Amino acid sequence: MSDLLYSEEEEALRAAVRDLLTDHCDAAGVIARIESDAPHDLSLWKSLADDMGLAGLLVPEDRGGQGATHREAAVVLEELGRAVAPVPYLTSAVVATEALLACAEPGDLLAGLASGRRIGALAVGLHTAPGAAFPTVRLEDGALYGELTGIADAAVAGVLLVPADDGGLYAVEADAVTVTAQPSLDLTRPLARIVLDGAPGRRLGDTEPAVRRALRAGAGLLASEQLGLAEWSLTETVRYLKDRKQFNRPVGGFQALKHRLARLWLDVVNLRAAARGAADALSTGEDAEVTVTVAQAYAAPVAVRAAEEALQLHGGIGMTWEHPVHLCLKRAKADSIAYGTAGAHREVLAELVDLRAP
Amino acid sequence: MTDAAELRRRTQELLAAHPPADTGRADFLRARFDAGLAWVHFPEGLGGLGAPRSLQAVVDAELQTAGAPDNDPRRIGIGLGMAAPTILQYGTEEQKRRFLRPLWTGEEVWCQLFSEPGAGSDLAALGTRAVREDSGDWVVDGQKVWTSSAHLARWAILIARTDPEVPKHRGITYFVCDMTDPGVEVRPLRQITGEAEFNEVFLTGVRIPDAHRLGEVGDGWRVAQTTLNNERVAIGGMRLPREGGMIGPVSKTWRERPGLRTHDLHQRLLKLWVEAEVARLAGERLRQQLVAGQPGPEGAGMKLGFARLNQEISGLEVELRGEEGLLYDDWTMRRPELVDFTGRDAGYRYLRSKGNSIEGGTSEVLLNIVAERVLGLPAEPRTDKDVAWKDLAR
Secondary structure, eight states: OOOOOOOOOHHHHHHHHHHHHHHHHOOHHHHHHHTTSSSSSSHHHHHIIIIOOOTTTTOOOTTTTTTHHHHHHHHHHHHHHHTTOOOOOIIIIIIIHHHHHSSOOOOTTHHHHHHSSSSSEEEEETOOOOOOOOOEEEEEEEEEEEEEEEEEEEEGGGGGEEEEEEEEEEEEEGSEEEEEEEEEOOOTTEEEEEEEEEEEEEEEEEHHHHHHHHHHHHHHHHHHHHHHHHHHHHHHHHHHHOOOOOOTTEESSSHHHHHHHHHHHHHHHHHHHHHHHHHHHHHTTTTTTHHHHHHHHHHHHHHHHHHHHHHHHHGGGEEEEEEEEEEEHHHHHHHHHTTOHHHHHHHHHHHHHHHOOO | OHHHHHHHHHHHHHHHHGGGSSSSSHHHHHHHHHHTTSSTSSOOOTOOOOOOGHHHHHHHHHHHHHOOOOOOOOHHHHHIIHHHHHHHHHHOOHHHHHHHHHHHHHOOOOOEEOBBTBBBSSSGHHHEEEOTTTEEESSEEEEEEETTTTTTOEEEEEEEEETTTGGGGEEEEEEEEEETTOOOOOEEEOTTTSSEEEEEEEEEEEEEEEGGGGGGGTHHHHHHHHHHHHHHHHHSSOOOOTTTTHHHHHHHHHOGOOOOOOOOHHHHHHHHHHHHHHHHHHHHHHHHHHTTOOOTTTHHHHHHHHHHHHHHHHHHHHHGGGGGGGGOOOOOOOOOSOOOSSSSSHHHHHHGGGGGGGGTTHHHHHHHHHHIISSSSOOOOOTTSSSGGGGGGG
């Protein structure tokens, strides 16, 4: 049976990341940043990746990484989720990195991503579930042609991992393509359109196993980000409702609201078990397919509901641009589509556990 | 210090002196109790050796290998899980010596006389009266309800009102009640499932010697907390395999009978399957926390989740069975000794699981507990706090 707890080292890691985010990623700063020309916080990224060495957690030490596991990366994502931090951790340090780990010839890219000095993006739409079909670009005379949309964090990626129609995955430098920001629901993880018009690429390996592995890890660890979102929503709402007074008493004393928050707490307790299960299964490889699928079929509705409850229970203030609850809501809603919806994961599960459709 | 090796040695000694093959069940169990191997964390002389509770598993494994009889713990759960820890904590030496041995061997079955028709969620409002006579002994009158095993029980743990002039929590006293007293009348209470798992117990002029009082007069509410906290410990901590709960039978039916499948049921089944698996993981996580010595507040909510899931899953199963869902296996009025939540048909499971959100604390009360004790939200207004019990609205 998997280990569903946090080790002392994992708690220490959490504390370090939370300290950094408390000092350098406050909600007001994020809100100011998301409508600027540079929605991503690259100075925060440098602290996380370069100073703390967290971009290389999933990469073995002899390949330039930290040689840690998905369990530690999951803890980082919980904290990044709580802060709705606009950094390309999930997309570069998890998804692009996992794709490279599955490739025969990643070259020095893997070490580059592990150091955090390079940012990579897998050029597959964020909405794509593990195992689902995705578009490729055309390979012609050694150059790549085509258009790909919905690529998360591509705006800050220095290198794109592009699937081509020959079944290969290619490394393409970002300055060799046209990257255009797409107006995104979640402004803290913006999407972009990529146009390749004869861009040179270096073949890294086969697309299919690389993308499958990358998306599965992304889906599994996304549950930890969703846990962070749900936990922030609950904690912040409980704090506010103890403080907010109407009818001459704290609003949190009304039973209708207490019960809603207690139910949400139950769901967060469950989500923590599901997310830890997925992280542990990815690290050991044991029962990973079912555990990741279960976590993704469970996590999105909980994270979305937590953010929606937070907004409703904050009342009017929750509807304002100034209050951070909308950052959480937009991220949670976008996450409910990222790497496959809960419904898509349930369909996969039906096959995995032999509960087949009529 | 009693360690695992020492316990193994003592267990082998017991087996050598009382070979299970040639020893009657009751004799073996008594000998096991006297050897301190009944519940090793209890004190010496009371069935234990003062050893860590976790080492009980060592003894149980040795005895199981040797084919020794056990005390059929499911049949005497109230005695083991609720009465025994309370007697151990609050009983006199004489009470411990008199009650614990036959309780553990199962020679004397125990039941619990707590809930009343007028005191459910608000248990402290109970109205069963115990009046003290000049002799110092007590006479009890009142009605209790939801008492499992009352028709089999030799003894009951009982809480009764001894002082109606003070606020409700302060005027309660805790007793051991003799179920063979002529003033005790037990009537089966038939449930919506058709059977009578529980009883109503009418107490009319029941005499209880003062020597059968547990704890101080007026301190019964505090004593009862020991009983109720141990109930919660007994409910948690089970380890289940995947599909180990109510989701198992409905998944099996789905696989074996493709003709019953519809798209709507498929979506609902998959959602519930995921929720059941996640609840199982949450239970496993709670267990791991307890083993690691880091008990969290998560246990407070486990029952809430399981109650809702059991109800939804069994409801889906009745629907899945279509025409057969219109049938019911057996409405015969019975008084089962053991409750088997998954042993009967879907219809039974559907009806029985309705009780899961009521028994052992209603879901609504448990939500209050989570909101107040875990989340720290303001408590419900307590209009009865400083009111004498006799002046409460009823």
